[in-house]
Amino acid sequence: MQNDTIQNNLMENYNKRFKTLDKRISTALESSKLNVDELSLENMRSVATTLVNIETLSLQDDLQELLRRKEEIDREIEKKSESLQETKYEIFNTLETEMSENTDALLKLHQVKLQSIDLYDILSEMVESAIITALEKDSDGDITESTIEVIKEITYESIKEGSLNTIRVRKILSTILIAAIDVAEATPNRADQILNSTLKGMRTGLVKSISRFKGRLEFMPVEAKHILIDDYDTIMEDLNQTDTLFSQVVATQAGQSSQTIRKILIDLNSSMSYDLEELVQISKETAEIMKSRFSTFAKTAVRKADIAMRSPKAQEAKRMGIQALGVARVALGSAIKTAKDAIDKK
Numbered sequence: 001m002q003n004d005t006i007q008n009n010l011m012e013n014y015n016k017r018f019k020t021l022d023k024r025i026s027t028a029l030e031s032s033k034l035n036v037d038e039l040s041l042e043n044m045r046s047v048a049t050t051l052v053n054i055e056t057l058s059l060q061d062d063l064q065e066l067l068r069r070k071e072e073i074d075r076e077i078e079k080k081s082e083s084l085q086e087t088k089y090e091i092f093n094t095l096e097t098e099m100s101e102n103t104d105a106l107l108k109l110h111q112v113k114l115q116s117i118d119l120y121d122i123l124s125e126m127v128e129s130a131i132i133t134a135l136e137k138d139s140d141g142d143i144t145e146s147t148i149e150v151i152k153e154i155t156y157e158s159i160k161e162g163s164l165n166t167i168r169v170r171k172i173l174s175t176i177l178i179a180a181i182d183v184a185e186a187t188p189n190r191a192d193q194i195l196n197s198t199l200k201g202m203r204t205g206l207v208k209s210i211s212r213f214k215g216r217l218e219f220m221p222v223e224a225k226h227i228l229i230d231d232y233d234t235i236m237e238d239l240n241q242t243d244t245l246f247s248q249v250v251a252t253q254a255g256q257s258s259q260t261i262r263k264i265l266i267d268l269n270s271s272m273s274y275d276l277e278e279l280v281q282i283s284k285e286t287a288e289i290m291k292s293r294f295s296t297f298a299k300t301a302v303r304k305a306d307i308a309m310r311s312p313k314a315q316e317a318k319r320m321g322i323q324a325l326g327v328a329r330v331a332l333g334s335a336i337k338t339a340k341d342a343i344d345k346k
Contacts, residue, residue: 003046006034010050025051085121120175126154127179131194135187143190144197151176151201152208159209166245173202173249181257184264192264199268200275203246207279210242214286239287243276 013031018024028051029036039047092109099105130150134143158172180198184191247269254265 003042006032006043006046007050009034010047011054014051014054021055024055120171123154123158123172123175124179127151127176127198128183130154131180131183131198135183135190143193144200147194147197148201148204151180151198152205155202155205156208156212159206160212164210164213164239166241169206169242170245170249173206173246174253176202177249177253181253181261181265184261185258188260191261195261195264196268199250199272203272203275203279206242206246207282210239210279210282210286214282214289217286217289236287236290239283239290242283243280246276246279247272 009032010028014028015024018027029047034047036044095109096106099109131143131147134147134150137146155172155176158176159169177198180194184194187194250265250269250272254262254269257265
C-alpha cells in the first residue's frame with residue numbers, strides 16, 4: 001500500500017469526538033482497513049507519523065505560540081535589564097559629577113556604586129574596554145605587552161582582597177576570559193593575539209594575588225588568624241589545585257565558543273603547561289606556610305573561637321578586613337585607568 005494512501009485514509013477516518021485516545025486510534029485503523037501484519041517498515045512509519053501529527057497538531061500550535069511569546073519576553077527582559085543598569089549608571093554618574101570636587105565623598109560614592117551595580121558586569125566592561133583601547137592605540141601591530149599588563153592588573157585587583165575559594169576565583173577568571181572572547185570574535189584577525197595576551201595576563205595576575213596572600217600569611221598577627229579559620233580547609237584544598245582551576249576555566253570557555261576560538265584556546269591551554277609552573281610553585285609555597293603556621297592553631301580554634309572572636313583586637317581585625325575589601329573594590333576601578341595610561345604612553 002502506498003504511504004500517501006495510508007495517510008489520506010487515516011486523516012479521513014480519524015475522529016476526535018471519541019473521548020479516549022485508544023478509541024480514536026483503533027477506530028481510525030479499522031475504518032482505514034489497515035492490516036498491520038502486511039505493513040512494510042515504511043508503511044508503519046507512515047502510520048505512526050500520521051497519527052502523531054493528527055493527535056498533536058493543537059499541542060504543536062500551542063507550543064509554537066508559547067515559544068514565540070517566550071522570545072518576546074526574553075527580549076523584553078534583556079531590554080529592561082539593560083535599562084536598569086543604564087539608569088543606575090546614569091544616577092551614579094550624575095552624583096559623581098555633583099561630588100567631583102569632594103575627594104572623600106567621591107571615594108564613598110564609588111564604594112556604594114560597586115555594591116549597587118553588578119561587580120562582574122563592571123569587570124566584563126573593563127576587560128572589553130581595555131582590550132579595545134589597546135587595539136585602537138596599536139601602532140606596531142603588537143598589543144601583547146600592553147594587554148598582558150592590563151589583564152594582569154584587573155585580575156589582581158579583582159582577586160586580591162577577597163577569598164581565594166575556587167568558586168569566586170573561577171567566576172572572576174571566567175568573566176575576564178568571556179569578555180576577551182567577545183572581542184576576539186569581533187576581531188578574528190587578532191583573536192590569537194588577544195586570547196594569548198589575556199591568558200598570560202590572567203595567569204600573572206593570579207600568581208600576583210596568591211603571592212600577596214602568601215606575604216600576608218607570613219606577617220599576619222595572631223588575632224587576625226581567627227578570620228581565616230572557617231575557610232582553612234577550603235583554602236588549603238584550593239591552593240593545591242590552582243593550575244587545574246586555571247586550565248578548567250580555559251577548557252570550559254573553549255567548549256562554549258565558536259570553532260575558531262575553541263581551537264585557539266585549546267592550543268594555548270596545551271602550550272601553557274610550562275608557564276603554569278610558577279603558579280603551581282607559589283600556590284604550593286603558600287599552602288605550606290598556611291599549614292605550618294595555622295595547622296596547630298586550627299586544631300585548637302574550635303574551643304577558643306567563641307572567646308577569641310569577642311576580643312576587641314579580633315573584632316578590630318575583622319572590621320579592618322571588611323574595610324580592606326571595600327577599598328579593593330574601589331581599586332578595581334583605578335586599576336584600569338592606570339593600565340590605560342600605560343597603553344597611552346606606548
